[in-house]
Amino acid sequence: MDARFLGIAELTDTPSTAVVVDVMRAFTVAAWLFGRGAEKVVLAPSLDGALALKARHPEWLALKDGAPAAGFDAVNSPALLRSADLAGRTVVQKTTAGTVGALAVAGASTVLCAGFVVAEATARFLRDLGEQRVTFVVTGEEGRAEEDLACARYIARRAAGEEADPAGFLRRAGASRAAAELREGVREGSHPDDVALCLELDRFPFAMVAAREDSLMVLRPHPAPAA
Numbered sequence: 001m002d003a004r005f006l007g008i009a010e011l012t013d014t015p016s017t018a019v020v021v022d023v024m025r026a027f028t029v030a031a032w033l034f035g036r037g038a039e040k041v042v043l044a045p046s047l048d049g050a051l052a053l054k055a056r057h058p059e060w061l062a063l064k065d066g067a068p069a070a071g072f073d074a075v076n077s078p079a080l081l082r083s084a085d086l087a088g089r090t091v092v093q094k095t096t097a098g099t100v101g102a103l104a105v106a107g108a109s110t111v112l113c114a115g116f117v118v119a120e121a122t123a124r125f126l127r128d129l130g131e132q133r134v135t136f137v138v139t140g141e142e143g144r145a146e147e148d149l150a151c152a153r154y155i156a157r158r159a160a161g162e163e164a165d166p167a168g169f170l171r172r173a174g175a176s177r178a179a180a181e182l183r184e185g186v187r188e189g190s191h192p193d194d195v196a197l198c199l200e201l202d203r204f205p206f207a208m209v210a211a212r213e214d215s216l217m218v219l220r221p222h223p224a225p226a227a
């Protein structure tokens with residue numbers, strides 16, 4: 001498999017198959033939303049866009065990164081969402097990196113959103129797809145976020161059918177700037193358990209596929225086929 005690893009600003013063409021990686025924290029959060037029963041996650045282009053969607057659909061939940069804010073129901077923290085009852089709910093998510101990365105490749109034929117919590121299911125999806133050229137969008141720090149790069153490289157190895165010891169990849173992610181900032185409480189809207197939850201390998205059995213539905217980019221879980 002020919003894998004390339006690009007930051008959002010480095011995307012000069014529309015890839016056929018894109019895996020958008022945001023370990024800390026957007027797509028760990030999205031996986032937890034599905035794990036808690038959410039039906040779909042609508043990826044919003046802006047804070048105002050998220051609030052407009054919520055105004056049109058008052059039953060939807062709006063989630064943003066950073067500090068809590070008026071009009072939003074939740075923040076971008078897996079630990080703060082891990083006990084929420086979200087059965088059948090739609091969540092509108094807007095974050096600094098992850099949702100921006102997914103929207104940047106909205107024209108791709110296949111868009112997966114991923115973190116370590118869905119790594120093997122994502123790799124399995126790619127193996128089943130049989131695509132030879134996969135673009136990994138490394139959403140953090142202009143394509144240099146260690147946690148996203150480590151996760152992307154791990155998924156690429158597994159998608160190519162190679163054995164890969166996850167320990168080194170997880171260690172690299174755990175030593176990232178994002179992990180340090182979360183541990184130190186620098187990032188607002190966080191919980192002390194966020195880093196550990198972001199580094200839980202294969203916590204969930206589904207991949208996450210984003211696709212256009214009407215004018216929206218919508219993320220849904222894609223269960224792994226029976227082995």
Ligand SMILES: O=C(O)[C@H](CS(=O)(=O)O)OP(=O)(O)O
Nearest residue numbers: 024025026065095096097098
């Ligand atoms: O919520 C996050 O961890 C980040 C935003 S910030 O770096 O904390 O400001 O957003 P994400 O898009 O999930 O990387």
Ligand SMILES: [Mg+2]
Nearest residue numbers: 022024025140
């Ligand atoms: Mg991030």
